[in-house]
Amino acid sequence: MKNFRLYKNAVKFSLAGVSLAMSLGACATEPAGKPGAKVRKAAATTDNGSEFANFGQWREVREFIDRMVATHGFEPAALEALFGKVRYVETAIQLMKPAPPGRPKNWRAYRARFVEPVRINGGVAFWDEHADSLARAEAQYGVPAEIIVGILGVETIYGRNTGNFRVMDAVTTLAFAYPDTPTRQARMTYFRGELENVLLFARESGVDPFTLLGSYAGAIGWPQFMPGSIRKYAVDFNGDGRIDLRNSPVDAIGSIANFLVQHGWKSGEPLVFPATVSPDAGAGWEMFIGQGLEAKFTVDEMRAAGVAPGAEPPADMLFGLVDLQNGGEPTDYWLGANNFFAITQYNRSFFYAMSVIDLGRAVRSARSR
16 A cells, blocks of 8 residues: 555635535645545556545545435435545546646647548448438437537547546546646536536436446546536437437437537538638737637627638628637637537537537548548
């Protein structure tokens, strides 16, 4: 056995009402017990870097258990036994840390990771195999097949890489030991909500929560839905009476389409239009940068500030300026319409949304050949 100290000092904290929004300091995840107590972790680790941390003895975890008992009727002893088996995942902590400062974003390098032969060829095969389900999703939800194929290709290469972390381990670690970042409090609150959803989903589905495998952040199955998204947006699209995003690509197809519609997707509307920023625009156009993940400006407003669309977009639609930085090279600009920003609700990144769009287009083109 080897010792490690998660944090240096014990802290005082409180539970606000019945929510899990803790008033936690930088040391808030120290386990309960004597101040300064060390957490014992097993020397042996798994491939995912998980180690025993005795979460069942952490004060915050015990308070979480009390809430689950009071709110959802869980058995205290069963939850205590469950958290006694949860492991701390160091890999999840490290991957959640922000990139080192000074490393420039590079859209073209990012795109090359996803719009590449393996995903394009896999997308053609997936589309051919599930053409009927994709067409049905497009007819029912108004989401083109290429967008669904693009998301599945970017997320898991069509079910090939769905993750091998135990979701209970990853989500519990991030819920109570999230790394020290400016968003730490909000992120721990978010993951505590996802931990609640893991337990509810497992109970509703009649599965052992430890059998749920996913990404280091707890995303599950072909479409990499977080547990809360499974409970809210997943659908039984193959009609077998159950929702199974881990084994049913057809359920994944319908669930992605439903997710996008629930996040604002409008059937038949465009996605993006290429744009340029005039060298004489001054600084006025910069007001469109960093304005959130929504379309809220008219084309005329953008033109007046020096942002010119490369094609003529509908005059009655709203847009946001999408800036795709290329390191030391010029930035690529696009006007993002409502449906572009619906994709960013799946992953809050312009790079992600454009990769989905470009991969879907590449698969459609390759399939047509």
